[in-house]
Amino acid sequence: xxxKLFQKSNPNRQKLIKPISDLDINEEVVSIATxxxxxxxxxxxLKTAAVSNKSAKGMTxxxxxxxxxxxxxxxxxxxDCLRTALQLExxxxxxxxxxxxxxxxxxxxxxxxxxxxxxxxxxxHMVLVSNILNAITDPKTIKKGDxxxxxxxxxxxxxxxxxxxxxxxxxxxxPPFKVHLxxxxxxxxxxxxxxxxxxxPQAPITxxxxxxxxxxxxxxxxxxxxxxxxxxxxxxxxxxxxxxAEHYYGSGGKxxxxxxxxxxxEAIGEIVGQGEGxxxxxxxxxxxxxxxxxxxxxxxxxxxxxGRMYSANDTxxxxxxxxxxxxxxxxxxxxxxxxxxxxxxxxDYEHNPELLxxxxxxxxxxxxxxxxxxxxxxxxxxxxxxxxxxMYDLKYKALELLxxxxxxxxxxxxxxxxxxx
Amino acid sequence: MEPxxxxxxxxxxxxxxxxxxxxxxxxxxMQESYYNTILKNVDKEDVDYFFLDVHVLLHDKTHNxxxxxxxxxxxxxxxxAYNGLAKNIIILWYTGNWGSEVISSASxxxxxxxxxxxxxxxxxxxxxxxxxxxxxxxxKTNI
Numbered sequence: 288x289x290x291k292l293f294q295k296s297n298p299n300r301q302k303l304i305k306p307i308s309d310l311d312i313n314e315e316v317v318s319i320a321t322x323x324x325x326x327x328x329x330x331x332x333l334k335t336a337a338v339s340n341k342s343a344k345g346m347t348x349x350x351x352x353x354x355x356x357x358x359x360x361x362x363x364x365x366x367d368c369l370r371t372a373l374q375l376e377x378x379x380x381x382x383x384x385x386x387x388x389x390x391x392x393x394x395x396x397x398x399x400x401x402x403x404x405x406x407x408x409x410x411x412h413m414v415l416v417s418n419i420l421n422a423i424t425d426p427k428t429i430k431k432g433d434x435x436x437x438x439x440x441x442x443x444x445x446x447x448x449x450x451x452x453x454x455x456x457x458x459x460x461x462p463p464f465k466v467h468l469x470x471x472x473x474x475x476x477x478x479x480x481x482x483x484x485x486x487x488p489q490a491p492i493t494x495x496x497x498x499x500x501x502x503x504x505x506x507x508x509x510x511x512x513x514x515x516x517x518x519x520x521x522x523x524x525x526x527x528x529x530x531x532a533e534h535y536y537g538s539g540g541k542x543x544x545x546x547x548x549x550x551x552x553e554a555i556g557e558i559v560g561q562g563e564g565x566x567x568x569x570x571x572x573x574x575x576x577x578x579x580x581x582x583x584x585x586x587x588x589x590x591x592x593x594g595r596m597y598s599a600n601d602t603x604x605x606x607x608x609x610x611x612x613x614x615x616x617x618x619x620x621x622x623x624x625x626x627x628x629x630x631x632x633x634x635d636y637e638h639n640p641e642l643l644x645x646x647x648x649x650x651x652x653x654x655x656x657x658x659x660x661x662x663x664x665x666x667x668x669x670x671x672x673x674x675x676x677x678m679y680d681l682k683y684k685a686l687e688l689l690x691x692x693x694x695x696x697x698x699x700x701x702x703x704x705x706x707x708x
Numbered sequence: 709m710e711p712x713x714x715x716x717x718x719x720x721x722x723x724x725x726x727x728x729x730x731x732x733x734x735x736x737x738m739q740e741s742y743y744n745t746i747l748k749n750v751d752k753e754d755v756d757y758f759f760l761d762v763h764v765l766l767h768d769k770t771h772n773x774x775x776x777x778x779x780x781x782x783x784x785x786x787x788x789a790y791n792g793l794a795k796n797i798i799i800l801w802y803t804g805n806w807g808s809e810v811i812s813s814a815s816x817x818x819x820x821x822x823x824x825x826x827x828x829x830x831x832x833x834x835x836x837x838x839x840x841x842x843x844x845x846x847x848k849t850n851i
């Protein structure tokens with residue numbers, strides 16, 4: 288029942304995803320840094336307002352459009368970037384799961400449903416990135432037994448910067464952004480929103496990406512350019528390695544089989560559209576009446592921050608984002624939460640062998656889940672379902688840890704670290 | 709003895725009676741609820757004597773693990789001992805029931821019998837379609 292409100296078929300659910308912009312690789316694009324002094328302070332003293340204030344003072348930095356266009360050097364670099372994109376998608380899943388698992392049964396129903404829907408889509412994004420990577424990988428270069436990624440290496444060590452050289456802007460005076468594993472809290476929601484926040488087109492130019500969307504834009508330019516300049520194109524992968532809808536149950540967006548550049552563009556559109564939308568403004572008509580699109584993650588997290596759904600009248604999605612939902616309110620309880628110690632580690636539990644054993648059990652399930660996904664995207668798509676069934680166990684193991692009190696009123700939590708099986 | 713000492717003793721004796729570690733028992737989140745169930749359903753006199761004797765049993769320095777287990781088996785398990793409390797504690801942890809009554813939806817899910825059988829409480833946890841064809845993760849493959 289609780290999920291009904293967020294289902295695509297619900298006509299009352301406003302659609303807030305921007306379509307991705309058209310690419311023209313021949314067009315010369317110059318720096319788009321502009322004077323942003325016209326941005327006025329938002330009357331609401333909230334994180335989003337703080338961010339736009341800061342950009343008004345010219346503090347934010349991002350990579351120029353030209354640099355984004357030329358970022359990808361060659362096919363090897365493109366494949367490396369797609370592996371980084373895999374790690375990027377994976378790095379967001381543990382923090383979202385910590386937010387979700389620490390919500391006590393029966394409380395924060397709307398918030399839990401919103402976060403759950405985001406997690407499911409992040410899993411989908413990993414599969415979509417794998418499809419793109421497989422589509423541009425020459426089958427002749429794959430040795431028997433090769434895996435698409437290395438499970439041990441892809442697991443981030445929290446707190447971690449976002450992989451891919453993505454440096455989101457943070458309020459002035461704050462340390463550079465890192466992803467932490469936090470209980471469901473305002474801090475966690477701020478973190479989630481920062482991860483998914485759309486690029487700010489007014490931000491001055493620098494050498495790094497300021498959003499996940501900008502990183503994917505570089506990949507998209509790279510795919511298009513290399514495909515046009517390589518004789519025979521780069522989409523020469525084995526279609527049998529593609530994950531298709533029949534392999535993926537549990538839904539949460541659309542699986543795109545990637546065999547052409549257009550397919551890859553659609554897959555990236557799905558990834559970036561679900562996250563934040565690609566930067567640039569769009570007409571409100573497109574926002575309001577888009578048919579088969581869902582709320583982007585950034586806006587879902589905004590809804591939780593404000594304890595309010597977006598309504599059909601909320602159309603202020605111009606960059607930089609400062610839209611505030613005005614729809615139906617819902618209850619957010621920051622206290623009906625397991626008081627999980629931030630960034631738990633197996634090392635913290637060494638003094639308590641039984642607790643350590645629980646943490647290892649959780650991590651075994653986590654590694655098993657990643658192994659399952661890795662097997663599936665490495666030529667055995669039918670193994671994906673086997674991997675997904677492990678998801679359920681992950682939650683139960685996490686809840687066991689959250690029930691174990693530590694000193695000072697905090698409780699243990701899942702550590703999301705690599706362990707050998 | 710202070711009631712919170714009882715609660716601590718309850719965890720210790722539960723670990724001995726069930727064979728699950730104290731951490732595993734805590735991980736169910738049911739400790740407090742089960743302790744209260746006992747207070748609600750058992751005569752105060754039986755409860756007090758039970759914990760008094762458990763305290764003596766566990767804190768006698770001359771007792772090793774084997775001796776403690778032997779004494780538990782010979783002196784605590786009879787239906788007549790403390791009105792069958794020790795036996796009921798085992799049933800409580802394994803099934804989440806007191807007698808034939810389910811204590812709560814959580815106690816049904818957290819029954820140790822599901823863990824012991826490497827399975828899931830039907831209707832309450834999702835193992836995922838087809839997962840029954842796989843060896844449970846908790847079963848060591850080298851056995």
